Amino acid sequence: MTVLIDAGNSRFKWCELCGGDLGKVYVSAYASPDRAQAVLAALNAAHAPRRIVIASVLGDSFRQEFMRLVAARYRHQPEFVISDSAYGIELAYDNPESFGADRFCALVAARRRFHDPCIVVDCGTAVTIDALNAQGRHLGGLILRGLELMRRSLIQHTARISFGSDGDSDDQALFGRSTAQGVKVGARLALTAAIDRIVADMSAYIVRLHGEVPVRNIMTGGAGMHMLGYLAAHYEFEPKLVLQGLAVIADESTMQAPTRERKS
Numbered sequence: 001m002t003v004l005i006d007a008g009n010s011r012f013k014w015c016e017l018c019g020g021d022l023g024k025v026y027v028s029a030y031a032s033p034d035r036a037q038a039v040l041a042a043l044n045a046a047h048a049p050r051r052i053v054i055a056s057v058l059g060d061s062f063r064q065e066f067m068r069l070v071a072a073r074y075r076h077q078p079e080f081v082i083s084d085s086a087y088g089i090e091l092a093y094d095n096p097e098s099f100g101a102d103r104f105c106a107l108v109a110a111r112r113r114f115h116d117p118c119i120v121v122d123c124g125t126a127v128t129i130d131a132l133n134a135q136g137r138h139l140g141g142l143i144l145r146g147l148e149l150m151r152r153s154l155i156q157h158t159a160r161i162s163f164g165s166d167g168d169s170d171d172q173a174l175f176g177r178s179t180a181q182g183v184k185v186g187a188r189l190a191l192t193a194a195i196d197r198i199v200a201d202m203s204a205y206i207v208r209l210h211g212e213v214p215v216r217n218i219m220t221g222g223a224g225m226h227m228l229g230y231l232a233a234h235y236e237f238e239p240k241l242v243l244q245g246l247a248v249i250a251d252e253s254t255m256q257a258p259t260r261e262r263k264s
Contacts, residue, residue, distance in 0.1 A: 001048070003016055003043060004016075004017055004250060006054075006105070007055065007056040007058055008222075009057055009126070010029065011028060012042070013025055014039075016047075025243065026045065040069045049074065051076070052074070053078070053250040054079065054080055055081045055104070079250075080101070083104035084104075089104070089111055093138075103122065105242045105243075109244035109245035110245075111132060113244070114216050114218075116214060116216050118216040119132075119215060119217050121218070121221075122219075122224070122241075123226075126144065126149065129141055129142045131206065144191065146191070154183055188230065192230040195231060196232045199217060217236070218238060218241065219235040219237045220237070220238050224237060
């Protein structure tokens, strides 16, 4: 039995891969600063996986510790996904291995599900936006701060901005009527405007230079559902996109010993 893990910055998802299909998806925040131990503890619900395939953005120290823990418990090594021009994707990066493994898995899943040109928006701790043409060529992408990072940045770098008990404003508000509401509403509107503009410009570029229509917009990530109601374009929401890409890679790859974890 194979276990798939999407280890993000703030939380992780995992599921069993059963005959090519995803089993029940579990989502957890990291219960302690020892993230490798937190992920391993969550796997207690799995049935002694013979193989663990993981997309991680957590850095080399996490990779080394998780490899050690998995080897001690299951007597085999986890397989860390390495981004590359493979599985129907031709990455735009000069150094493909520096492209985030989670972003790569999302593109693999989008390509397998749709053969139209597409833009994949992943709203998590960071927001990533990547474009594919109809041939699976990655045109490039962008990385933005997510909602919480925007809010925390204001708090950390200003003297008089803080969250108070009035931070829960109407989600549809245009005018913040307190400092906390101003931060919350401002971050949401700033991110919405940025995504709207970037996706519109990317779509126009694909249509103008590649003559490809329609361009599909795909949304994923922990804050994806929240953001959908504010965005101008239509999106197909797929919260399991990274895990779906991991399933393709696990089924088709003959991955050898894991190497360095990839940057986001």
